[in-house]
Amino acid sequence: MADPVLTVAELLRPTFTQIAGGVDSDPVVRRSDRADAQVNGSLALAKVLGKTPREVAQMVLDAADLSGVCSATEIAGPGFINVTFSNEFLASELVAAAADSRLGVRNAPAKLKVVVDYSAPNVAKEMHVGHLRSTVIGDALVRMLEFVGHSVVRENHIGDWGTPFGMLIEHLIDLGETEAANELSVGDLDSFYRQARTKFDSNDEFKERARARVVLLQGGDEETLRMWNLLVGESTRYFDKVYRTLGVLLTADDLMGESAYNPLLAQVVDRLRASGLIEMSDGAEVVFPEGFLNRENEPLPLIIRKTDGGYNYATSDLACVIDRVERIGANVVLYVVGSPQAQHLEMVAVVSRKAGWVPESTELTHVAFGNVLGADRKILKSRSGEVVKLDALLTESVERAADAVKEKNAELPAAQQAEVARQIGIGAVKYADLSTDRIKDYVFDWERMLAFEGNTSPYLQYAHARICSIFRRTGVDRAAVRGITPTLGHSAERALTVRLLQFDTAVWDTLDKYSPHRLCTYLYDLASEFSSFYEHCPILRADSEEQKMSRLALCDFTARVMERGLALLGIESPEQM
RNA sequence: GCUCCCGUAGCUCAGAUGGAUAGAGCGGCGGACUUCUAAUCCGUAGGUCGUAGGUUCGAUUCCUACCGGGGGCGCCA
Structure with missing residues (x-):
């Protein structure tokens, strides 16, 4: 539990519950820009207890023991409790996280079998930006799920069958x-x-x-x-x-293409028929899941077998469900598929549950995403009006990055320039895709994604590279500073530390909604916090050897969180750029 | 027609289970480079959070209606 906000919430929950007369009561601890955190629970409790929120807040402060965690508390406004974490507590939490190979990120409470269905290009068709989204988002989720301890099965459902x-x-x-x-x-x-x-x-x-x-x-x-x-x-x-x-x-x-499910297709129909779900409709064998209507407001079927006796994608998607639940033993199935498929996937889920194939506890989630748009706000097309090929796009990104590297750091050897350009170019494409809420469309813009400022991967990579540069210059071994308890004398040191301790929350928030942009936002905030620290807190020319080592400890942990965070997104962290 | 998603600053986007003056970046304006990489930092201007109601002590967040944009709605996947 690296995040101090969670620590405070844990500490206060019993207090709130006690004041509420034994009813479990959430202290509602949130980050705040007026203090390190604010406790909002008193406002909700006040009405129940027939007291003013400030009175309740005072009761909480009288009953709770926050010493050792908070250095100051204050009742503010209508009844918020503002808390300030103690520097000693922050520093000791940082040391603990630095000693942890997982950097303070909690393990999953239970190890689950998670199937992630992503990428899914079609045989004999070009990969385009639509596949980019599925591939990049799916890959990031796989990396994070594995990091927190789940057993992940990747499945690339390629289109390798059909008419x-x-x-x-x-x-x-x-x-x-x-x-x-x-x-x-x-x-x-x-x-x-x-x-x-x-x-x-x-x-x-x-x-x-x-x-x-x-x-x-x-x-x-x-x-x-x-x-x-x-x-x-x-x-x-x-x-x-x-x-x-x-x-x-x-x-x-x-690879688990549609063809892989061929042997199961007849079984899908048989099993649905045996459950009494199959109906004949206009010559086709269909299932009518509840709640779906067509244009005429009549029940909308999921067609399992076409009039000509052939199967279609609903059949194979149902076979997928059977295979993933029964053979693989999935507890969670994630479909990283564009949002136009929402209704289809929902129908498949409803039918497979109704057929009794999916246990209540098994999660089927559509991780939907929007389109990649061009400057004209229409689906991204090349100059000639064709879909943009993925490999051409990647090549261009690396080329553009190479130009930038050459301009900014011409003294790097050519081979290293090329390698760094690759890391930056690929990272930029991925980050542009991951850093906005996946459900929305996003506008593809070379200038913005490859810019070295703002919420871009080059900016994050640069923060990491700067730290590597500092260690190269000092000659101090990275591992040697890991046990050092930092002194948080400067507000920038303190702010950086608080942010570092939130890595755990960032990873779990991301997984909670399968939204990689949350981790992106966190890493961007971290990079900003670091840049500010870097600007205000001299390291190589610190006031004392002790201060220098303290700051190097902060640098080391920042670099580790940054590198790990980017790696969870599938992005590399060059040591120089 | 039914249904799903989106609508926050000039532009591109964040805003966790509702919480105190709505945040970034870019662009604008004004500062900081004999420097640990200025690929950066600091300051400043800029928003009736699509509209109108409702619930609530409190709504960008929840509910309803409407407006605008996009998707889906039976044998393509």
Whole structure:
């Protein structure tokens, strides 16, 4: 429990409960800009007790023992209690956190099996900024969930099945396998797909072949499956290249495409039928979950089996639920999928629960996100009006970062410049995506995301790099300052310490809502606090050796929190920039 | 038509389970570089929190209605 706000809340809860006559009563301790924290609970209690809030606040202060934690308390305004943490307490908490490999972040109360479904590009289609969001947000959540001790299963639900594969395979045949493989391996996925699509739309003979090919594919024809595998293989090799560039945890082992659920599809229908949930509607087998209506205000079905006997994405998503709950044993399933899928995923959740496949205690959550917009506030497009390819975007970001590095720090060796540019360029793209509330659309802007000021990853990375620079100059070993109890003489030292102790709260707040932007906001506040400290508190030329070591201890812990925090977001921390 | 999400400073965004004068960054204005990296810091101006009601001791936050923007609404995923 590194966060002093939580410590105060823990200390005061029994007091409030006692004053409330044994009814559990929240002291409502919050951060405050008038003190270190404010206790608001007296206001709510006052009415119940028939006393004024200030009287209740006084009762609390009389009954509670905050010595050792707070150096001052004061009743203010209508009945708030403002508390000031004691410097000794803050310093000792910091030492404790510095001795902790988890930097004060609490472990999860119970180790859960968490499935995170993210990225999900389509075979033979280009990865674009839409996949960027899913990939980056999902990856950050995976890292945080693992950090607090959960067992995480990554699943990349790639689109590797369905009717388009008829035309894609026929196009592969027309083109010749070698030529097709060449085209796909260089990442020219979209043009391959477009060519197939064009033929499909304009050529009846091709369309017929494509349809026949789908039947062969679904029937398990060996030669067809071989060609399908070729397509999937080339695409996933390309995806992997992008993942390596992006620096995410996803690997080939995490691939769980739609095709993987084929064997379960018939079972989905059977089990739903056995539960009596299946109804026939316009020739299709459907389930009507309660509360969903169509345009005509009639019940809206989830179609499990189409009129032609084929399955669709609802079927495979239901199969996913079965697989994740029954085979994997998931306690939590996170769908990091764009918000347009909200209703569909809700229907899948309702149906699978109604079918009794999902225990009450198992959480199914749609981690939804908005679009990436261009300057015109419309979905981001390239100059030529096409969707922006992800790998082109990453390349451009690294190039832009390289220009900046060259300008700012030309004396760095070229190889190191390139490495730092990569770390900054990739970090900037990720941070721009993670730092705003995921549910909203965000405006993509090169200038802003690569700026070295404001709420950007370069600014955070810079704070970290500065600390590394200080240690390089002093020659003091980082590990050597970890046991030092800092003296918090300057207000900037104190403010930095308070912020450092909130890392735990920041991580848990982030996980509570699956909102990485909360961790971003925290790290930005930390970087600002550090920059201010750096400006006002000389380290190498401190007044005394003791003060220097004290400040180095603050620097070390700041760098560790910054590096760890950025790592939880999937962002690297260069030591020089 | 039904339904979900969004609407905070000129711009881009934060505002935890409702709490005291609504916060940053950019841009504007004014300061600080023989310096531990100024890739920074300090100060200042700028908002009837979409509108109108309601609940509450207290509402940017909760409820209702409306306005504006976007998404979804049966065999594509």
